[in-house]
Amino acid sequence: MQMISAEMQSCVENCLNCYETCIKTSMHHCLEAGGKHVAPQHFRLMSTCAEICRAAAAVMLIGTSHHRNLCRVCAEVCEDCGQDCERIGDMQECVEACRRCAETCRSMSA
């Protein structure tokens, strides 16, 4: 049964993958590494990114045109989060998940 477009389904997968990666990385890698990994601004950004990715996936699955504006916000947060993870280092999986998600969310927001 085809319920949402293949392009949107792929964006949902990237959002849920970014959500998973941000939660796992913050709750395992960051809390265990400590130091700059638990700096309030960095940790809150990762948590915000997880929350918005999960919501963007939900709204695409529900299927209203409001996903466009939400995907634009999601792309911005993912870009910021990916940059911050790269700056801090040792979080390549998260950097890549954020970039992939930002890219497809950007294209869904057009």
Add this chain to the structure above:
Amino acid sequence: MQMISAEMQSCVENCLNCYETCIKTSMHHCLEAGGKHVAPQHFRLMSTCAEICRAAAAVMLIGTSHHRNLCRVCAEVCEDCGQDCERIGDMQECVEACRRCAETCRSMSA
């Protein structure tokens, strides 16, 4: 302990109240009334509104400046949802929750 501003806390309450009202109204009133209350476009809009309100509350509680853009999207969805509930009728509680949420989210997005 003061962790977020009183203005933001009040917006969080309005978002969670709108979330609660949209879920309860759709899952009880709308499913039981049937007809235009379960028209796909209307029901999806209420579900989208609930989801975005919950995410906006979460991001304000987490505390990053990204709440601004998310609150702007939330205000738009709440306005649409409130108008649609008014058009369909017999959902005054939801109309009011959406308007209150739209108004404070609009002011948080500035």
Add this chain to the structure above:
Amino acid sequence: MQMISAEMQSCVENCLNCYETCIKTSMHHCLEAGGKHVAPQHFRLMSTCAEICRAAAAVMLIGTSHHRNLCRVCAEVCEDCGQDCERIGDMQECVEACRRCAETCRSMSA
């Protein structure tokens, strides 16, 4: 980076897949089909299943032993939802997603 066990990661994927399938199916197939597909008890069960699957995935990703009890509840809800979808018919994708999720959640709750 290995943060959660392969078995748990596989359960997370099944939970998120069941979440996706329940939301998409209820918001597209059920709302468009109408009739018994929007019967309050059926629709609420699908919505409950989606919500619990998403929470079970989150708690496994966060990584506390409380996932065990939550996975037990998730398995029960998925079994009920899968049976109800089978009884109503024409929702084979959802039946299968619920069963796969119930099975792995059951094994994670031991």
Add this chain to the structure above:
Amino acid sequence: MQMISAEMQSCVENCLNCYETCIKTSMHHCLEAGGKHVAPQHFRLMSTCAEICRAAAAVMLIGTSHHRNLCRVCAEVCEDCGQDCERIGDMQECVEACRRCAETCRSMSA
């Protein structure tokens, strides 16, 4: 419009209040205080508590009998989280929110 019982509505409020308090406290107080406040086990417990409280509220609002088992799990997590916050100290608001939520969730699970 009466959609869920007054007792259940009160439990929903306690769950959402506990959710809010756990997120705010972990993301502001704990990240800023550091040390034992960001010990992985403590921080993950607070995050788990927030997630389960939010899901329990959602399932009560949706309105299926599955809320009973979920409220039982929620009560257990809230008790653990309240005790851990008390042990660490300086989180009285969170201790009280967890206890209130545990108590009403316990009574909803009977």
